[in-house]
Amino acid sequence: MKAIRVLGLTKSYKSETNIVAVNNLSFEVEEGQVFCLLGPNGAGKTTTIRILNTLLKKDKGQIYFFNIDLDKKPQDIKNIIGVVQQHTNVDSELTVWENLLIHSMLHKMNKMLFKERANQLLEAIDMIDKKNRFANKLSGGERRKLSIIRALLHNPKIIFLDEPTVGLDTFTRRSIWENIKQLKYSGKTIILTTHYIEEAQMLSDLVLIINKGKKLIEETPNTLINRLGKVTLEYQENGKTIYKFFNTNQEAKDFSVNLKDLNSILIRETNLEDVFVTMTGNGGEDYCNSLEKCFP
Numbered sequence: 029m030k031a032i033r034v035l036g037l038t039k040s041y042k043s044e045t046n047i048v049a050v051n052n053l054s055f056e057v058e059e060g061q062v063f064c065l066l067g068p069n070g071a072g073k074t075t076t077i078r079i080l081n082t083l084l085k086k087d088k089g090q091i092y093f094f095n096i097d098l099d100k101k102p103q104d105i106k107n108i109i110g111v112v113q114q115h116t117n118v119d120s121e122l123t124v125w126e127n128l129l130i131h132s133m134l135h136k137m138n139k140m141l142f143k144e145r146a147n148q149l150l151e152a153i154d155m156i157d158k159k160n161r162f163a164n165k166l167s168g169g170e171r172r173k174l175s176i177i178r179a180l181l182h183n184p185k186i187i188f189l190d191e192p193t194v195g196l197d198t199f200t201r202r203s204i205w206e207n208i209k210q211l212k213y214s215g216k217t218i219i220l221t222t223h224y225i226e227e228a229q230m231l232s233d234l235v236l237i238i239n240k241g242k243k244l245i246e247e248t249p250n251t252l253i254n255r256l257g258k259v260t261l262e263y264q265e266n267g268k269t270i271y272k273f274f275n276t277n278q279e280a281k282d283f284s285v286n287l288k289d290l291n292s293i294l295i296r297e298t299n300l301e302d303v304f305v306t307m308t309g310n311g312g313e314d315y316c317n318s319l320e321k322c323f324p
């Protein structure tokens with residue numbers, strides 16, 4: 029079953045430059061998938077997510093969550109989604125428990141169910157010992173965990189995670205990855221945006237790469253990597269690192285024997301970051317806007 033269907037989504041900001049932030053974007057997400065939206069700065073990811081989260085109005089297009097039309101039943105949609113925003117927005121003046129209680133009241137949860145779920149989630153996400161601590165006395169990672177617990181409290185079917193691990197240390201990041209995997213195994217649909225391509229490669233079933241508000245490609249991480257070439261050859265030429273992609277190690281080796289600077293050669297597995305950089309251009313320049321150009 030399709031958890032989300034987005035058809036021809038378009039949004040402009042009426043600023044001095046009249047930017048088309050999202051331009052006729054269409055995509056579908058299967059129930060139970062981890063779906064990752066990738067794109068360079070300013071690509072339109074946050075705008076797309078904010079529209080899906082009912083926080084921003086679109087100009088054009090249709091959005092369905094489990095066949096429910098967002099335009100017709102926004103409240104129904106709010107009840108089936110949980111949102112972890114990019115900037116953690118927990119209430120610093122309240123304790124962890126009080127933050128969760130307020131959220132349960134907004135979702136009209138019954139008290140018994142609230143207590144049971146809140147304790148369960150605090151336990152699962154390793155925050156039970158912080159239950160009575162004021163949010164302003166939590167570390168950045170703990171605040172992020174609180175916002176994840178809060179987003180899950182009303183048992184949403186679809187969870188939006190906008191850069192869930194930004195600024196977190198390796199241990200906290202791994203523990204959040206583990207939580208995301210557990211959510212997927214429990215059948216939740218997850219929409220992830222991240223600038224950590226390694227995170228996208230590890231967690232996602234499907235990746236949608238956008239640039240300048242437009243869809244470039246939508247594939248599984250492995251398909252994207254295979255299309256580019258499983259093997260990457262890196263070498264130096266005129267003071268620049270050149271990347272070339274091949275289907276096999278042997279092809280990369282055969283190519284490398286004719287290179288001048290043999291010391292600079294590195295042959296390694298291609299990763300999703302190589303795909304991302306190839307498709308969206310390096311350093312924000314030289315954008316690749318056609319699939320033919322990226323994947324001849």
Ligand SMILES: Nc1ncnc2c1ncn2[C@@H]1O[C@H](COP(=O)(O)OP(=O)(O)OP(=O)(O)O)[C@@H](O)[C@H]1O
Binds near residue numbers: 069
């Ligand atoms: N409130 C706004 N008013 C005017 N322009 C905006 C506004 N918000 C975003 N934009 C512009 O819309 C475009 C898309 O921005 P958006 O925040 O959706 O991108 P993003 O992919 O989330 O970027 P980042 O990775 O940097 O967070 C950018 O050109 C941005 O400057």
